[in-house]
Amino acid sequence: MPDRIVQELTAIVGPDAILYKKEDLLAYECDGYTIHKGLSRAVVFPSTTEEVAAVVKYLHNKKIPFIPRGAGTGLSGGATPLGGEVIISLVRMKKLLHVDLENRLAVVQPGFVNLKLTHSISHKGYYYAPDPSSQYACTIGGNVAENAGGAHCLKYGVTTNHVLGLEVVLSDGKVVEIGGVPDAPGYDLVGLLTGSEGTLGIVTKIIVRILKNPEAKRTVLAYFDTVEAASYTVSDIIAAGIVPAALEMMDTVAIQGVEAGTYPVVHPPGIKALLLAEVDGIAAGIDEQVERIVGICEKRGVVDVKVARDEKEHMRWWANRKTAFAAMGSISPDYLVQDGVIPRSRLPEVLAEIQTISERSGLRIANVFHAGDGNLHPLILFDARKPGEAELAVRVGSEVLKVCADVGGTITGEHGVGIEKKEEMRYVFSEEEIEAQIQIREVFNPENLLNPDKLFPTPGRCAEVKKGRQ
């Protein structure tokens, strides 16, 4: 028998757009970060901005916390309930509302799947640049919440560089539109909302920038017998003034994983690191760029280097890379993806430190990462059935983030903070800097009903800096 709140929510969204039985809620107990789980009170599936606004208004009046959710592919627990929240799933708001090729923009609902946008416009010669590895499933609304990245962000930037405007349901149910043009006057609220992990509002419409397909692209795959040689090759490519569309690296454990996965490439045995570099742009001159990359690889003692012969080979190499996380399931019962950022020049040293942490902890760590922009994804392999090993994996992840922070990097490049890295925010922010952010949250979300207890460490409050406030 549904309780009163479920009944009233049902009255807003209709009986086909709500889940509240425990067995149904179990599917929503976490997102792609499976370490923490929690039970929500209900999951609603609004179909319109008006329904989102009505649900939020209702919950705001009842002082019930709520969590926006896209496809649930997030990797830091941003959409995971802590207990008793109402999840507002945006997956039914999945329309492509408008495409304006001439002005290079598209308007989508938040539940529209990332890759579908490119599929919808590719026949006209356009695409949407941010390409998280989960792009076949993840939604653009979720991408905005997490400021999602992807392999091609080296050249094209992360989600925030592609969002022009937003329609947002505020924490009390009011609907506002912000932005709409690049670099609008006033404070950059679109930038502020993007990456705010569902704590400032619920995005119900997104204007994104779309790009013209590059006339040509080439993909280079290079094998190295040391991680250092691969790292220096990355630095040399960038130093040469080449801006690859993507510049990815995998180490030996990661290579073992992908070779055991769904899209093996048959990489040669004994390889310690591989680089996958893509260049794109105007056709004229692209082969010269490839030659220069190959030349740099050779100078750094590459074992073997090859250029994709055709689109099929290009796609196969990328499938191998993009499914790397999932492929770890083939070599380990469980794995935890981390997401740290370091200055590119510190790559060899940080990878060595990660190796030391791995040996000390006894957990294998695979490194799959966006080398060009120093965004590491250490995959910590563990077995949850062994007592204490999940906890150990979490501690190892935190240690790795500390290393990243200590060399002047940060604790997340694209996966967000969520539940997972709340405490690690202290590695990179002072108490005052965290407090300044919490004060911003209070402007938009004064009662902390919107995705509470995420993003910032608990308690994280500091009375001293609040004295100047009205």
Add this chain to the structure above:
Amino acid sequence: MPDRIVQELTAIVGPDAILYKKEDLLAYECDGYTIHKGLSRAVVFPSTTEEVAAVVKYLHNKKIPFIPRGAGTGLSGGATPLGGEVIISLVRMKKLLHVDLENRLAVVQPGFVNLKLTHSISHKGYYYAPDPSSQYACTIGGNVAENAGGAHCLKYGVTTNHVLGLEVVLSDGKVVEIGGVPDAPGYDLVGLLTGSEGTLGIVTKIIVRILKNPEAKRTVLAYFDTVEAASYTVSDIIAAGIVPAALEMMDTVAIQGVEAGTYPVVHPPGIKALLLAEVDGIAAGIDEQVERIVGICEKRGVVDVKVARDEKEHMRWWANRKTAFAAMGSISPDYLVQDGVIPRSRLPEVLAEIQTISERSGLRIANVFHAGDGNLHPLILFDARKPGEAELAVRVGSEVLKVCADVGGTITGEHGVGIEKKEEMRYVFSEEEIEAQIQIREVFNPENLLNPDKLFPTPGRCAEVKKGRQ
């Protein structure tokens, strides 16, 4: 005899670092926007972050409003006193603190002149991308405050895309560091501060991205006998998937101005519009890009098109363009620069409307603009000695901005809102959207001492949306 406040400020910064006599203050009665003028109480010239913090703490305690100021080249009155404020000039904080070529960043003090950064690193093959026309004089601190743009922002983005981190003195004198790495976790406070026009804090240190010099560049100059043909050429170039580093346009009145200025190019007579396009990048293939641009110009009936033969010609063409505003002084006693943004596809129609406004008002309007990204700079020519003509120019400017807003554009691309466009903010923001921004300001600047009465319309307050606030 200096008053008590001047004496106490002198005790902080020293007697050589303060101006307070009326004849000295007159030099600070406005910035590059000369329509509004006001007298400050004093101008202080701190040399360190500590001095800035001490000055701010003092003024905060005394509840005296204050205005940060860079080189005073701003074009919307952001650094203009309204009466009685203390101006905090950052021009003595002009050091280049650190350059890290490997990680592509530089750390500068706010008074460091924009172009000096490129001059300091160009021998190593690097440069700083944002290039406002005033770059020989304007400071990077001022650029951050205004989120300054420039001709090359079409390809490289405006200032916010190049700022990695900031040291900021808050309104009560506390010093915080924010950002430091690209896409840091938490709310994007660096993005929020950038373009906040001195209302949220005083930037005392800036970490900027630096770029590798492009291997090659080419500049194309094309003449058209209609503005429409030039506009369509712009659209065609972008539609062809070419991303020029810059794509500039001048109309016939602007051409008359630059030809009478310091750097004439001897453009052919009777021309209605000229385009200046620059492509840069890897040397291989660049000539093919130029050929394609020339081909597109020819298809659109270009009168004449040529490619710069050498660096000298390239520099001369750019000097002609970059000094266009100042050159208007040769054909008109006074001029007012406007700064609107429109969707690129609406160029011909908006230029026609501007022409209508010009004819109706009797004031000539020259158009000099970043055509590639739809950022218009109508220069409204007037004679301040004729009674009422300055006021008419201001009204005409506002009318032009209304046209921009009405076609889905906005009221400033790179010059900021300042005093000039406070009221025009209503063209693009609802009362609630303005109120949300004012609430953000209150977090950082609760007593509105920092650059008060700028950026937002007066009164701009709306009781209704405040009810949810703590």
